[in-house]
Amino acid sequence: MTGPTAPITLVVVALVTSYSVFPLAQRQPTGVCVPGTGEQPPIIDVHMHAMPTPPDPVIAELNTHNVVAVVLSSLMLERTQEWAARDARFIPSLAFREASIPIDRVRDLLQRHAVTALGELGFAYAGLRPDDPSLAPYFALAVELDVPVAIHMAGGGLPDVPAFRVRLGDPLSLEEILVRHPKLRVNLMHAGLPFLEGTLAIMRRYPQVYADLSKISDANAYPREQFHDFLRSLMHANLGDRLMFGSDAAGPGALGPSIDGITSAAFLSDRQKRAILCENAARFFRLTTRPGR
Numbered sequence: 170m171t172g173p174t175a176p177i178t179l180v181v182v183a184l185v186t187s188y189s190v191f192p193l194a195q196r197q198p199t200g201v202c203v204p205g206t207g208e209q210p211p212i213i214d215v216h217m218h219a220m221p222t223p224p225d226p227v228i229a230e231l232n233t234h235n236v237v238a239v240v241l242s243s244l245m246l247e248r249t250q251e252w253a254a255r256d257a258r259f260i261p262s263l264a265f266r267e268a269s270i271p272i273d274r275v276r277d278l279l280q281r282h283a284v285t286a287l288g289e290l291g292f293a294y295a296g297l298r299p300d301d302p303s304l305a306p307y308f309a310l311a312v313e314l315d316v317p318v319a320i321h322m323a324g325g326g327l328p329d330v331p332a333f334r335v336r337l338g339d340p341l342s343l344e345e346i347l348v349r350h351p352k353l354r355v356n357l358m359h360a361g362l363p364f365l366e367g368t369l370a371i372m373r374r375y376p377q378v379y380a381d382l383s384k385i386s387d388a389n390a391y392p393r394e395q396f397h398d399f400l401r402s403l404m405h406a407n408l409g410d411r412l413m414f415g416s417d418a419a420g421p422g423a424l425g426p427s428i429d430g431i432t433s434a435a436f437l438s439d440r441q442k443r444a445i446l447c448e449n450a451a452r453f454f455r456l457t458t459r460p461g462r
Contacts, residue, residue, distance in 0.1 A: 201237060201456045202447035210443060211237040211459075212428065213450035216289070216319070216358055216383035216415030219243040219252040219259075226421035228256050234428060237459045238450075240319070240415075242289050250283065257461030260454070262286040262319065267295040268303035272310060279314050286454070287311055288319025289358060293337035294330045300345040312350045317454060319381070322368075323359035340367040340378075347375045354453065356413065359385055362399055369406050379453045380408075382445070383415030386430025387423055397434055409441050413450040 202211050217227075217239050231239065242264035243249045253259040263275065263284040278284045287307060292299055299308075299320060311318050323338045336342075340361040347353065360380040361368035372378050385391045385399065403412060416427040431437070431445055450456075 201451040201459050202443065204235075209235045210446065211235050212414060212446045213237060213454075213456070214239045214416050214418070214424070215356065215381050215413045215450050215454070216417050217241050217259075218289075218417070218419040219245075219248045220420050221248065222420060224252045224255050224259075227418065227424075230421055230424045231256070231258060234424060236424070237447075238454075238456060240286060240288070240454065242319075246278075246284070258459075260285055260460060262288050264289045264291070266291040267297060268307070272306045275307065276310055276314075279310070279316055286317045286319065288317075288356065289321055290318060291321045291326075293321055294326060294333050296332035296334055296337070298337060298342050300342070308346055308350055308353060312353050315352075315354075317354040317356060319356035319358050321359065322357040322361045322364075322380075323385075324363050325359075339364040340371040343371060343378075344375075347371070347378065351375075351377065353377060355379070356381055356453065358415070359383055359417075360399070360403065360412070362391070362396075365399060365402055369402070369408075372403075372408050372411060373406060376411075379411040379413055379449065381413045381415035382431070383417035383427070384423075386414075387416070387427045388430060389423075389426055393430065393433070396430055397436070400434060401436055404437070404441070409437075410444060410449060411453075412445050413453060414446045 204210050212234055214236050219241050237258060239259050240262050241249055241252055241259040242262040244264050246263060249261045253261045261284045263278060292304065297304065308318070322340050324335045326333050338361065340357055343355065355378045357368060357378060357380040360382055362385045368380065372380065382400065385396050414431060416424045418424050431442055
């Protein structure tokens with residue numbers, strides 16, 4: 170993996186400097202999620218992947234649905250940065266599956282703001298528990314630099330990865346990390362489905378843990394009724410202020426169906442839908458202005 174070119178770095182640095190920090194515990198409204206005159210409600214997508222295709226069709230979908238920020242990753246960092254250079258709404262995150270990136274390299278990327286978060290961290294694809302000793306330096310660095318981490322937490326995944334183990338998607342496997350690092354901001358990607366009890370237990374015990382609803386809200390990937398049952402359980406546990414929208418899009422076509430999974434949930438109030446689609450993510454990622462503005 171090679172370092173980013175100077176032009177890309179400048180674009181990303183400009184993008185990141187528009188962010189500011191405020192305490193995680195605050196629940197105050199943020200301008201990021203307030204619609205302008207005649208504007209449809211803004212959306213933040215916390216889980217998207219840069220693909221080896223032009224981003225233009227995806228950018229068109231962002232415009233259609235008024236997606237104002239996207240947390241973007243790829244196992245190829247250069248591709249992530251290319252997309253971030255193409256549209257300021259793409260917020261670059263560093264994805265990896267095992268301890269293959271030198272920790273000094275990760276520190277440099279974060280300190281230069283070439284990336285602003287760690288994720289998607291796909292440890293389950295490497296057959297690793299999050300508390301594997303080889304991964305400890307990455308979590309310690311995330312706490313030191315106060316950057317969020319997003320971890321693949323689900324019973325499913327890509328079918329062609331032999332090392333993948335279903336049991337590693339249970340959010341309970343995160344507990345030792347959370348005890349060790351009480352200030353670590355964690356996004357449970359895919360909300361741990363189908364491990365509902367593990368998700369409920371971890372999120373209720375550890376308030377620094379949020380969860381995205383990526384892929385599972387898309388009826389093309391999961392039955393809508395199954396997702397709504399899962400979401401209803403999370404809401405009944407009073408976790409609605411820590412659930413975030415994500416599409417897990419790998420190219421065009423997934424964004425609309427993923428949004429529909431949230432907006433079609435009749436048991437959610439309009440206020441709860443706004444929180445999931447935008448406000449919770451703005452708080453978790455500490456966005457106080459829209460990228461590019």
